[in-house]
Amino acid sequence: MGGSAGRDLVGPPAGFDVGAEAQAVYVMWLRQMKRFVRARSRLLGNVIQPFIFLAGLGLGFRGARIPGIPAGIDYLTFLAPGIVGMSVMFSSMFAGVSVLWDRQFGFLKEVLVAPVSRGSIVLGRTLGGATVALMQGAIIAAASAAMGASVDPLGTPAAAAFMLALALSAVGFGVAVASKMEDPHGFQLVMNLLVMPLMFLSTTFFPPEGVPEALGVLMRINPLSYPMDGIRWALTGLGYFGPAADAAVSAGLAAAMLALGAWSFGRMEV
Amino acid sequence: MVEAEGLTKVYEGGVLAVDGVSFSVAEGEIFGFLGPNGAGKTTTIKMLVTLLRPTGGSARVCGHDVVGSPNLVRRCVGIVFQDPALDRELTGRENLDYHARMYGLPREIRERRIGEVLDLVGLRERADWPVKRYSGGMMRRLELARGLMHYPRVLFLDEPTLGLDAQTRRAIWDYILTLKREEGVSIFLTTHYMEEADRLCDRVAIIDRGRILVSGAPGDLKSGLGGGGVLIARTPDPDGLAAVVGDLWGGARVTLGEGEVVAYVDDPGRRVPDLVRAADSAGVPLDSVEIRRPSLEDVYLRYTGRRIREEEASPAEVMRARMRARMRGR
Numbered sequence: 001m002g003g004s005a006g007r008d009l010v011g012p013p014a015g016f017d018v019g020a021e022a023q024a025v026y027v028m029w030l031r032q033m034k035r036f037v038r039a040r041s042r043l044l045g046n047v048i049q050p051f052i053f054l055a056g057l058g059l060g061f062r063g064a065r066i067p068g069i070p071a072g073i074d075y076l077t078f079l080a081p082g083i084v085g086m087s088v089m090f091s092s093m094f095a096g097v098s099v100l101w102d103r104q105f106g107f108l109k110e111v112l113v114a115p116v117s118r119g120s121i122v123l124g125r126t127l128g129g130a131t132v133a134l135m136q137g138a139i140i141a142a143a144s145a146a147m148g149a150s151v152d153p154l155g156t157p158a159a160a161a162f163m164l165a166l167a168l169s170a171v172g173f174g175v176a177v178a179s180k181m182e183d184p185h186g187f188q189l190v191m192n193l194l195v196m197p198l199m200f201l202s203t204t205f206f207p208p209e210g211v212p213e214a215l216g217v218l219m220r221i222n223p224l225s226y227p228m229d230g231i232r233w234a235l236t237g238l239g240y241f242g243p244a245a246d247a248a249v250s251a252g253l254a255a256a257m258l259a260l261g262a263w264s265f266g267r268m269e270v
Numbered sequence: 271m272v273e274a275e276g277l278t279k280v281y282e283g284g285v286l287a288v289d290g291v292s293f294s295v296a297e298g299e300i301f302g303f304l305g306p307n308g309a310g311k312t313t314t315i316k317m318l319v320t321l322l323r324p325t326g327g328s329a330r331v332c333g334h335d336v337v338g339s340p341n342l343v344r345r346c347v348g349i350v351f352q353d354p355a356l357d358r359e360l361t362g363r364e365n366l367d368y369h370a371r372m373y374g375l376p377r378e379i380r381e382r383r384i385g386e387v388l389d390l391v392g393l394r395e396r397a398d399w400p401v402k403r404y405s406g407g408m409m410r411r412l413e414l415a416r417g418l419m420h421y422p423r424v425l426f427l428d429e430p431t432l433g434l435d436a437q438t439r440r441a442i443w444d445y446i447l448t449l450k451r452e453e454g455v456s457i458f459l460t461t462h463y464m465e466e467a468d469r470l471c472d473r474v475a476i477i478d479r480g481r482i483l484v485s486g487a488p489g490d491l492k493s494g495l496g497g498g499g500v501l502i503a504r505t506p507d508p509d510g511l512a513a514v515v516g517d518l519w520g521g522a523r524v525t526l527g528e529g530e531v532v533a534y535v536d537d538p539g540r541r542v543p544d545l546v547r548a549a550d551s552a553g554v555p556l557d558s559v560e561i562r563r564p565s566l567e568d569v570y571l572r573y574t575g576r577r578i579r580e581e582e583a584s585p586a587e588v589m590r591a592r593m594r595a596r597m598r599g600r
């Protein structure tokens with residue numbers, strides 16, 4: 001025999017090893033961080049795109065009077081929280097969908113054959129995706145303040161809570177989509193047919209008031225509207241549904257999407 | 271270390287990939303599955319490492335049932351998958367470290383062990399490079415090292431040298447023999463390279479279409495052919511020549527459709543004149559005669575009636591090579 005000192009340490013003690021499970025969560029989280037920091041071009045793209053939306057739309061329409069936005073709040077201020085939410089959502093969704101790349105590049109097998117539960121793996125990945133998304137959201141929020149949007153720094157903790165709920169929802173959704181897909185092409189379809197319409201039907205770009213009634217109803221039905229509204233309420237004091245409704249729907253959405261993501265990932269074959 | 275009893279896998283859609291295989295791997299032994307594309311090698315490994323549920327039969331690894339206690343099995347096995355399974359954005363050291371953490375190794379052991387396995391595969395100098403800058407052979411070595419990180423008692427190697435050039439392949443063989451010697455680990459490997467099975471394995475099972483056709487030590491399998499040598503005669507009329515050979519020696523023989531008759535006989539060199547005379551008087555034309563010592567290729571041919579074409583890449587392999595190239599370029 002090899003006589004290596006570590007051998008007896010890995011003997012089979014219990015079925016569920018808390019230390020290894022915690023390490024698995026940590027490793028999956030850390031991995032997302034490293035990839036985030038190292039892929040500079042991706043980071044830059046992720047920040048610049050929402051920035052262009054913010055500058056293009058926000059500054060362009062700044063003086064416009066848009067029905068449903070109270071006087072005294074300019075469009076840049078209205079839009080900024082929406083763009084923060086949008087960047088959080090896209091960033092987390094990509095983090096979830098990147099499961100697909102891990103499968104494509106084989107790494108998923110290495111993770112799934114480790115003696116840890118899939119729940120820990122999905123949890124670590126979700127937390128990693130959410131952390132990255134929140135950092136990006138913070139950068140966009142700071143940039144919008146610098147451009148002249150009047151955001152309230154005191155609202156940051158509440159905004160962060162809504163952003164976290166949104167991020168968890170989007171990672172869960174992304175993982176669920178990735179688990180069902182054979183290859184990355186299908187993802188484009190989901191983006192165009194599902195995510196983009198939901199995005200426009202949330203309160204990201206315009207308010208749910210002062211629009212045709214049917215549209216207003218759709219926007220109120222769309223669960224994505226609520227975390228967006230919550231972020232806006234926290235940062236600017238302007239909200240259409242009230243913080244209680246925002247918080248309840250956001251939390252419910254996060255719980256549902258996380259459950260869906262974990263369930264789909266648990267059934268994924270490699 | 272590994273015991274399989276009637277292990278079977280029918281995929282959804284009805285593909286019978288593994289058809290009731292039974293075998294065992296002893297402690298410290300290298301046991302190999304030798305078989306062509308689609309034989310069921312990868313499917314067997316996936317069942318043994320608990321990534322796939324068998325649809326029939328049973329298997330125990332390190333004494334634990336693969337269905338009943340998958341976590342205990344996972345803890346005691348290491349695996350190198352057929353296709354690369356590294357995180358290419360991370361460095362070699364990070365890949366090893368993350369692996370060790372997920373297997374619950376404490377920090378001091380982790381750090382020492384990373385050094386050990388890096389030395390074992392000769393990658394210490396490149397440990398802090400991102401994996402995407404590694405060559406194919408270096409990635410393979412890193413995967414070997416990673417498979418060993420958590421002191422597994424059984425190491426599974428799925429086509430460890432597939433797609434590597436001859437020189438790199440030899441180097442990987444040396445590493446595999448070294449780790450068997452130094453770690454005392456039992457190894458289950460699959461391959462469709464005859465020479466690889468011959469060089470590395472203590473025992474080999476030939477697998478085709480999900481079934482084990484024969485198994486044993488390479489030397490025993492070769493001597494079991496029934497002769498100390500192989501005689502290959504090429505002719506436009508193989509059936510005619512096969513009849514001549516049968517009349518002449520009556521021993522073990524195989525006829526091939528592609529203009530060849532292969533016979534397993536003792537001392538084949540001294541029999542060539544007899545064969546030439548007999549063919550001549552029977553009026554069967556003879557193009558050439560070749561003699562050599564039996565190899566696993568002959569064993570394979572004997573039991574499957576076909577050759578594994580090592581030089582011609584199969585479509586699946588070409589696709590895989592292309593995928594690797596793409597990944598490298600990313």
Ligand SMILES: Nc1ncnc2c1ncn2[C@@H]1O[C@H](COP(=O)(O)OP(=O)(O)OP(=O)(O)O)[C@@H](O)[C@H]1O
Pocket residue numbers: 281282283285286287305306307308309310311312313314352462586
């Ligand atoms: N997920 C799957 N669903 C259905 N059939 C599958 C699946 N995976 C493999 N098969 C089929 O099972 C059979 C055995 O495949 P397997 O990958 O185990 O072969 P292999 O011996 O590893 O071949 P190779 O040398 O090409 O790697 C093949 O016929 C293959 O098409």
Ligand SMILES: [Mg+2]
Pocket residue numbers: 311312313352428
């Ligand atoms: Mg295979």
